Amino acid sequence: MSTLGQEPVTRRRYAAETRDANGYATRGASTDTAIMATGPQPATGRDLQLLPEGERVKTAIKLYTDSAVLRTVDRATKLPADEVIVASDQFAGTYKVMAIQGQRAILPHYKAICVEVDES
């Protein structure tokens, strides 16, 4: 049994950052994978409260998945957060996974809150 309305979404996962002898970071290589998730929905005000203060004013979406196929930044392992690429519709763009909530009741699923990545 799976969540209704799922469609393929591109997940961009980065390898761990490395730092050079001057302490500057180099982003790890990325790998794009198609995952199944519900179509992006706008994040609600309550969803935005999960985000750090500076991230609440960006465009935010939420996705539902059946399994833990997305990850947030992990300081312990130094692995960066996944990005989700929405190809088309009004949410088209690249989003970073900022928070994940796992739900175990009745129909286990995961809710991922994602914010639009700055062009920098």
Added chain:
Amino acid sequence: MTIDRDLYVAFRTVFAATVSRTWANDDFIPANDSDGGDGIKPDPPYLTGLTVNSDISVGIDERQPSADISGNPTEIQVGQRTSLLSVNAFGFQAADWLAEFNSKIQLPAVEARMTTQGITVRRLGGLRNLSTRLDTGIEHRYQQDYEIDYRVVSDTETQVELLHVQQNLEHDPATPDAWPYQVTVDL
């Protein structure tokens, strides 16, 4: 490369060679760089460096013509600058690194390293304890500011060649009262 980055790198190089320990790459990192990634923080102890301001003129810049004025004379603009670099230490041990550097800053070996990097480092104020209580614990954080002086040299510009003017005062015995000037302009 920007001047902010150059100053940070020069300071970090001097600092790392002065404090007696083996440095890992993420023990001293720029505060404002993540290469577009998440900028994941290392575990304490670690240092962050940030060039807060730069390009502050010290005195007035000067124009320096090249010594050779006969061939293709050139000119450069040379000036002295100062800047402010703020170092934050996260963790008790990182604060000790700052204290150790401060205690050695005037030693000849350290000054030689500064000369190699083209900078002069001066402490600005003391070591400030900015430790604070967070939701999940206490963050042990210290801050030390440094003034960093450096020299800037402009690109070389072709200098307008000076005219060669020769002026002679001549005396003719046949006309002893006349002292005509003979002016020669060499183009």
